[in-house]
Amino acid sequence: MSLRAYVELAVLDDMTSMQFNHWSHSLSEAQTGCHRPGALPIALANNDTCLLGFYCPNSNNEHPPQMCPPTWQCAVLRANQGTCPYPQGALEPLICPGGSYCPPGGKLRIPCEAGTFCPQGSFEPIKCDTGAYCPWASAHQIPLLPLYVVIAIDFVLLCVLIAGLAYSKWRKRRRPKYSSVDMRLTEDDREALRGLNISPRYSVSIAEVSPPTTVPASPALLIPKSRARSISNASDIIDIDDCSQESAMQKFLIYLSRAIRTKELGLSFDFEGLSFETRQNLEILHNITGCIPRGTMTGIMGGSGAGKSTLVNALIRGKSSAGTLKINGVVKDMKQYKKLVGMVPQDDIVFPELTVRENILHSARMRLPSSWNDRAIQDYVDSLIACLSLTHVQNSLVGDARKPIISGGQRKRVSVGIELAAAPMVLFLDEPTSGLDATSAASIMRLLKAISRLGVTVIAIVHQPREDIFVAFDQLLLLAKGSQVYAGATEDVVPYFEDLGYRFPLRSNPADIMMDIITGNGKQYSSESEKFGNDPDLLIKFWYERGQFEKTNQRLSVAVGAPNNPKLSVSSMQSSLEHDQSLHETMKTRGASWYAQVYYCAKRALLQQVRNRTSLFFEIFVATLAGLVIGLSAYSSKGYLFSGIYHPPFTQMSSAVDYKSAPQLGLLSAMAIGLASSAPGVWVFGEEVLMFQRESASGHSKSAYYIGKVLSTLPRTTLAALHYTVMITILATPLISFRDMYAANLLYFYAIYGLSSVVSMLVKREDGPLLAVLLSLILGVLGGVAPPLSQVKEWHMEWFWRLSPGVWFTEAYWTKMVSPRAYLWDVELATQTIGFTLGGFGKDLALIFVIGTVYRVLAYVLLILFRKRRR
The missing domain is CATH 3.40.50.300 (P-loop containing nucleotide triphosphate hydrolases)
Structure with missing residues (x-):
């Protein structure tokens, strides 16, 4: 190559380099709208489109919203189900940050006032529940009123416990007094006593019972004169x-x-x-x-x-x-x-x-x-x-x-x-x-x-x-x-056996000798041993x-x-x-009315539970501890338990989806409630089968007993569910309201108690708690989380999962935590992926109640059928 050609090529390279640098400088933030140098934006719409829950302050019809390639820091956040705190370009929409709401149109971002809270992606503030802690610019509420209620209840229970112990000691020292009922005899009483041949006046005669020697012949206490007869032995003396x-x-x-x-x-x-x-x-x-x-x-x-x-x-x-x-x-x-x-x-x-x-x-x-x-x-x-x-x-x-x-x-x-x-x-x-x-x-x-x-x-x-x-x-x-x-x-039994050749030694108990005789050990008392000897069959034949x-x-x-x-x-x-x-x-x-029997049985069962306070307080403590543990496991999420795909045209800006956190909270709650309530449920229902049989045999209403027993468990399940719900809502702060979460938790307590009642009728009482805990865990696993209900549908086994209250319980959680965000995310796609059905919160709760009731009906049938209980 000639020197001229070489120089011309070098000059051309210099010019090309200068043009490239000039072009690169022209693609700066001012030219592309992206904060990342050299990043090329992607148009999201043809006009000024800003979906509900987004903040779009700079876009307009001439400059519609657009998406910029994220920085590596933002990409990492999105890959980990987070959102970028700042937009990647001047025209890029930003999901409205927590603590603020962005009215429709997305041109304003207004901090939430005190008394309201605004989760991420809010387009209007949400009013806090009464007594909840909601400061200015709050992204979630902390329901403190239920916490105060729980503290008050626990204080009252403690006071009642102390007062009850003090009263019990005082009552034992107090001399008992009879009620002052007027015992003057009416004409009906006198007529009834005459019908019984009993005089309203009695002569008191206290006599010590002695061996049948010589006993004064005197009428015994309360023997009517019409029945008075000569008393010839000590059997007529009534002490x-x-x-x-x-x-x-x-x-x-x-x-x-x-x-x-x-x-x-x-x-x-x-x-x-x-x-x-x-x-x-x-x-x-x-x-x-x-x-x-x-x-x-x-x-x-x-x-x-x-x-x-x-x-x-x-x-x-x-x-x-x-x-x-x-x-x-x-x-x-x-x-x-x-x-x-x-x-x-x-x-x-x-x-x-x-x-x-x-x-x-x-x-x-x-x-x-x-x-x-x-x-x-x-x-x-x-x-x-x-x-x-x-x-x-x-x-x-x-x-x-x-x-x-x-x-x-x-x-x-x-x-x-x-x-x-x-x-x-x-x-x-x-x-x-x-x-x-x-x-x-x-x-x-x-x-x-x-x-x-x-x-x-x-x-x-x-x-x-x-x-x-x-x-x-x-x-x-x-x-x-x-x-x-x-x-x-009785007075003829000794002469009868003496006629058969048996002798009764002096100072011996005739009952002991007769027991020896009729059990084949009476040869030593028989003078005619060859006649009867030790063979009770001969005595039977002779009789x-x-x-x-x-x-x-x-x-x-x-x-x-x-x-x-x-x-x-x-x-x-x-x-x-x-x-x-x-x-x-x-x-x-005879007998109280059915409603009165239900009342008395419920009252008695409540009194039993109060007396067995260790079990009651331990159940409440375990429920509180379970709520604390589950709440801490979800504390880092700060209430954000669902992340889906944005609606078009902002779909490309979506972070990695999180479809499992919400149902997993339901799964963990179901398992925690099962662990807290299954064993106490067995002890409440399974300890009284023998007493139930004794009372039912005497004419007590079986249904009144069982319904009274079921009603007596409602206060303890109410308290346990309240303690659990308070702890989990304070720490996890899920989007579901305290009222709805408490209703779901309470009904699941109700269902687990029903399951425990069935277990208590089937197995020994020492094996019941372990089996009940195991079954409650199985019901929790059948909650449709792992494996997901969508996969269960492919197996054509959804009907089996739907027999468990756990799947309805988890679905209720899913509905309340996902449905309110349907304007922001494509929840239908999430529902198809998981397999749950949205919008049926009332139906879910009703079916939990129905399943719990079916358990109780089954337990009642087993209680009636099993006449003998293995102990």
Whole structure:
């Protein structure tokens, strides 16, 4: 190349470089409108378009809004679901920053006044809730009023707790006083007492029960003159040490006469050929025949597996595999009389959280005539407690085996008092002396003897009674291997066995010897060992073949029935039409109304929860802690839990989407609520199956009990949901209002409690809490977050997810946090991506409530069907 050509090329290069620099300088901010040097803008619209929620101060029709390439700092923010704090060019729209609102048109940016808040992208201020903290230029509100309410409630609960403890101590020191009910006898009372053959005046005779030696023949306490007879042994002595005063027994009798408007107080039973077989064809009872006259105390004795409890159940339920059962001389369904029947189980099934008085008072309110006012019921219970010798502990909690408060004998008295509070006409007791010391057992039986002398039929299963208890029975029924060995008067049982060749040593307990004989261990007492020996089958065969049943019944009629009282005979009298009608009238008046039963059951359950305050306060604490943890996890988001794609034409300016934060908050809330409430729900519903069965068997309304129990859980769930919601709204400050979030949380608490009630009916109580927690977590996972509901729809399994309250709960959160921002983001695209449905907040809450109710209905059905509960 020549030198000339080289020079010309160099000059050309210099000129090209100068032109490039000049052109680059011409593409500065003044030329392109972008702050980044050399950046070329992209037009967003053909005219001055500024969407709601955006700030467009410089654009106009001649210079429409445009988008500039972001700086690396802005690109990083957008990639991390943030927004750039400043526009990238003079004509680039900027989403209205939090704390300010940009009216339609986007030419103004106005800071929010105090009392309002403006989230990012607001075009108008949002009024804060009452009591919320909303200073000037606030981007979110902090609901402080609910926090103040929670603090006030907690302070009141603390004060109530302290006052309750102080009152409890004062009440225990205070001397109990009876209510001042006028006990003057009316003509109706006198007529009723005459019908019962009981005089309004009683002679008090206190005698110590001694072994059956020589006992003065004197009428026992409360035996009517028409029934007075010669007393030849200690079984006729009634010790009234259990009654604190004569007036208490007099009150008890008068109220009893008001409750039972019949001429005969008790019920009689005639049974012939009673047999019972299980579904596996195992015969438990075989050909049991006998009669139990009204107003007598009958003891049923036998070894383990002899069929004692089966016989009692057959009498109570009126069901057997074969044979006939007559009530007051007529074959009738025993269910007709369940309001007049009391059953004291072997185990002391009482409410440990209630006091002695509260247990008995509840039974009286539920089962006495509905026409009685509460003042009369209270006075009746006072007299009964005095007769049970429980006055000094009436305000003490009953407690349980893990934390005993009153003695075992006093617990047994409470169990008996619960049934006596209903003024029954017949009282069954399954081993009332089991687990008691000799003194307590004798005291219980002396009281039962006194009650039988009033006319109430008492039937008790006893196991190895002491001698004075044994001789207190009017008649005995001895069983061995499901068959009879003896049935007749107690005073004839020893002569009967002596006639068979058995001897009863002096200073021995006849009951112990007879138990040895009928259980096959009586050879040592038999002088004719080759005749019966240790084989109870021979005793059974002898009883049926030699006609001893007929002979013993004749003795019974003489022993029990007074010569001038023909009402007691070998078989019970046929019920007259008048007496039968009076029984039905009595049963119609028995029991509180359904609404009253719901009230009393709810009141009792609330009192139980207050007494079990550790569980209540722990649930509230866990709910508060859960709200604190979940709120802290979302605290850094500062309330911005959703980020979507802007509507056209600003779509290109969108940051990375955030479709998961809002539903994840719902998922975490569902799991937290499940952890906080599932275990307490099991303990509330699953501890009282045995008590429920006892009360329902006596005529209590099953639905009233369960509805009362459900209503009693509402205050604790309300408090727990309030504490949880307050903590999460203060820390997470989501866009959803406190009212809407509280409604959703409360209903989800309601659903989890329903689930826990189902669990409590299916498994053992020690396994229930763990299973309930596991199931609550599963319901939370079925909330449609992971996997997303859109993917579940592809599996055609949405119907299964929709069975869970968790998906409706999460959808409610999604609706309230996303729907208000539909003007700013394309929420329809977000909904299609996630799979939820928008705009159905009310429907979501309604379905959570429906599912929770279905759980409760299922639990109620299981409670009815499962008659025996594995413990």
